[in-house]
Amino acid sequence: MNLISELKAIQDRHGYLPDSELRAFSQRATIPLYQIQAVASFYPHFRLQPPPQFDLKVCRDLSCHMAGAQRLHRAIQQRTTTLTTYEINGVSCLGRCDQAPAVAINDTIYAGVTEQRFDELFSQFRRGEMPDPTMVQQGSTKFAIDPYPQQTDRFGALRSLLASKDVASVIQTLKDSGLRGMGGAGFPTGLKWEIVRNATGSEKYVVVNADESEPGTFKDRFLMEKFPHLLLEGVLLGAYVVGAHKAFIFLRHEYPAQEHVLEKALAEARAQGLMGSHIFGSDFSCEIELFISAGGYICGEETALLEALEGKRAEPRNKPPFPGTHGLWGKPTLINNVETLCMIPGILRRGADWFKSQGRNNNGLKYLGLSGHVQRPGVYEVPLGLPVEEFIQEYGGGVSAGKKLKAFSPGGASSGFLPASMSTIALDFQSLTQVGSMLGSGAVVALAEGTCMLDAALNVVTFFRNESCGKCVPCRVGSDKIVQILERATRGQAETNEIDLIGELAETMQLTSICGLGQAAPLPVTSALKYFGEEIMFHLTEKRCPEGVCFQGMRG
Numbered sequence: 001m002n003l004i005s006e007l008k009a010i011q012d013r014h015g016y017l018p019d020s021e022l023r024a025f026s027q028r029a030t031i032p033l034y035q036i037q038a039v040a041s042f043y044p045h046f047r048l049q050p051p052p053q054f055d056l057k058v059c060r061d062l063s064c065h066m067a068g069a070q071r072l073h074r075a076i077q078q079r080t081t082t083l084t085t086y087e088i089n090g091v092s093c094l095g096r097c098d099q100a101p102a103v104a105i106n107d108t109i110y111a112g113v114t115e116q117r118f119d120e121l122f123s124q125f126r127r128g129e130m131p132d133p134t135m136v137q138q139g140s141t142k143f144a145i146d147p148y149p150q151q152t153d154r155f156g157a158l159r160s161l162l163a164s165k166d167v168a169s170v171i172q173t174l175k176d177s178g179l180r181g182m183g184g185a186g187f188p189t190g191l192k193w194e195i196v197r198n199a200t201g202s203e204k205y206v207v208v209n210a211d212e213s214e215p216g217t218f219k220d221r222f223l224m225e226k227f228p229h230l231l232l233e234g235v236l237l238g239a240y241v242v243g244a245h246k247a248f249i250f251l252r253h254e255y256p257a258q259e260h261v262l263e264k265a266l267a268e269a270r271a272q273g274l275m276g277s278h279i280f281g282s283d284f285s286c287e288i289e290l291f292i293s294a295g296g297y298i299c300g301e302e303t304a305l306l307e308a309l310e311g312k313r314a315e316p317r318n319k320p321p322f323p324g325t326h327g328l329w330g331k332p333t334l335i336n337n338v339e340t341l342c343m344i345p346g347i348l349r350r351g352a353d354w355f356k357s358q359g360r361n362n363n364g365l366k367y368l369g370l371s372g373h374v375q376r377p378g379v380y381e382v383p384l385g386l387p388v389e390e391f392i393q394e395y396g397g398g399v400s401a402g403k404k405l406k407a408f409s410p411g412g413a414s415s416g417f418l419p420a421s422m423s424t425i426a427l428d429f430q431s432l433t434q435v436g437s438m439l440g441s442g443a444v445v446a447l448a449e450g451t452c453m454l455d456a457a458l459n460v461v462t463f464f465r466n467e468s469c470g471k472c473v474p475c476r477v478g479s480d481k482i483v484q485i486l487e488r489a490t491r492g493q494a495e496t497n498e499i500d501l502i503g504e505l506a507e508t509m510q511l512t513s514i515c516g517l518g519q520a521a522p523l524p525v526t527s528a529l530k531y532f533g534e535e536i537m538f539h540l541t542e543k544r545c546p547e548g549v550c551f552q553g554m555r556g
């Protein structure tokens with residue numbers, strides 16, 4: 001029994017977690033009430049009070065912010081003042097950055113919401129209807145990732161492995177391909193699989209990280225919908241190689257369409273003898289379970305994710321030891337990102353050299369989400385090493401409204417900002433690390449001229465402050481201090497020496513935070529100060545915003 005799943009079941013029945021139900025559950029399950037309350041109060045999806053009739057949430061993170069989410073939030077607030085049965089709040093990234101801004105109405109997420117569209121949607125809700133939230137997946141239409149032209153060829157890499165049992169050659173092929181983890185850290189995949197295979201212990205696990213909650217990041221949403229068979233095959237290959245018989249797919253709860261696709265794919269796989277015991281008639285058995293998260297960006301950090309799977313608060317563990325040797329319930333655990341696993345069948349079918357040849361510098365393929373100020377936001381399959389300017393121009397159709405590029409974030413919120421003058425940089429692991437940034441979560445966000453870089457930096461640091469789990473002081477206090485300084489700066493009220501203090505706070509957070517969230521949180525502002533320092537200081541010295549964005553009561 002997983003505590004989080006039990007709480008979700010209670011919330012599904014009552015719409016929230018009534019105290020009486022928590023007490024009854026505590027007695028039934030002989031779990032101390034304080035332990036249940038500690039978990040219930042951690043996750044943003046859980047409600048401890050009855051919900052209002054209309055629960056409205058406007059995404060406040062970077063791509064939605066740039067698409068006018070604050071204006072939309074205020075407009076919705078004005079429209080609903082006569083209603084007593086509603087609540088309107090900001091919410092962290094809903095993963096619809098390609099069709100911003102996004103709004104959730106009673107937990108159903110709508111993308112590309114204008115004021116007019118909101119009025120239509122809201123009227124339907126008030127009539128008791130539930131409008132269809134389906135959105136079109138925009139982006140590439142041709143894919144090299146799938147090695148199976150026919151549906152009947154699927155799971156060919158797994159069939160070969162079960163016949164040959166040649167685990168060593170799978171690990172060697174992954175090492176030769178140079179495939180690196182696509183979840184953010186870029187750890188070499190072949191090496192990770194080898195570590196878990198060699199870890200002692202007969203009980204091992206495979207975990208798919210499908211939490212994808214970093215602003216600007218939505219490539220895994222696309223991949224799960226288009227290629228669920230590649231994901232399941234990647235999981236089964238991983239399980240066979242490391243010696244696991246149980247796998248979990250940890251999915252964010254804001255992806256109900258993908259949940260449906262995965263459930264269907266799992267049912268089909270079971271019907272075809274691809275799950276359970278004696279897979280394809282072999283001696284290999286494996287079960288795959290879909291676990292729906294109760295929310296929070298921190299759940300994507302691999303050890304926090306494991307805590308959540310164990311039914312606890314998703315607070316990251318101190319590392320080492322790493323999950324490869326001490327993971328789920330202390331057992332060796334292979335954790336990989338959705339995209340990493342989807343790449344593996346193609347690499348094993350076509351070979352390491354084929355994968356490398358797909359990149360500009362013989363370095364492979366990548367999926368990138370493109371959002372912000374571009375004509376054609378979406379998810380694109382690209383050669384690694386593609387220059388940012390080419391990506392924005394050729395794939396994204398250029399900067400929107402005929403404007404010029406001012407800055408870009410090359411790899412999600414954690415990668416900070418780089419100026420347009422650096423847009424010849426190659427989108428690959430090494431090139432971005434060399435300039436103090438990263439390929440990160442595969443999310444390029446384009447910022448057009450007219451964007452205030454202080455406003456953008458404040459927006460991203462606020463996301464990290466809001467999503468900090470609070471376990472360690474440098475992250476919890478440091479991120480809030482930076483937000484306070486930047487908020488005052490947008491009103492021209494910060495002192496120059498406070499801006500200098502940001503550097504000290506950043507250094508402390510980078511050196512002493514337990515996990516990557518606290519370490520990355522200051523990068524949006526330190527990178528903005530490095531490349532757009534004059535623009536930021538202008539707010540303090542001239543008491544106005546050079547782009548006309550701040551000082552207008554725009555910040556909420």
Ligand SMILES: Cc1cc2nc3c(=O)[nH]c(=O)nc-3n(C[C@H](O)[C@H](O)[C@H](O)COP(=O)(O)O)c2cc1C
Pocket residue numbers: 180181182183184185186187209210211212213214297298299300301302303335336337338340341515516517
């Ligand atoms: C705050 C934070 C959030 C993260 N979120 C995700 C996520 O949503 N998905 C993901 O695959 N990795 C995420 N990661 C990286 C994971 O910790 C881990 O490195 C990754 O899942 C390993 O898989 P890979 O080797 O295939 O990349 C996050 C890391 C941090 C520090």
Ligand code: SF4
Pocket residue numbers: 298315316467468469470471472473475476513514515516517518519
């Ligand atoms: S760095 Fe932040 S998010 Fe990570 S453990 Fe510490 S408080 Fe939590």
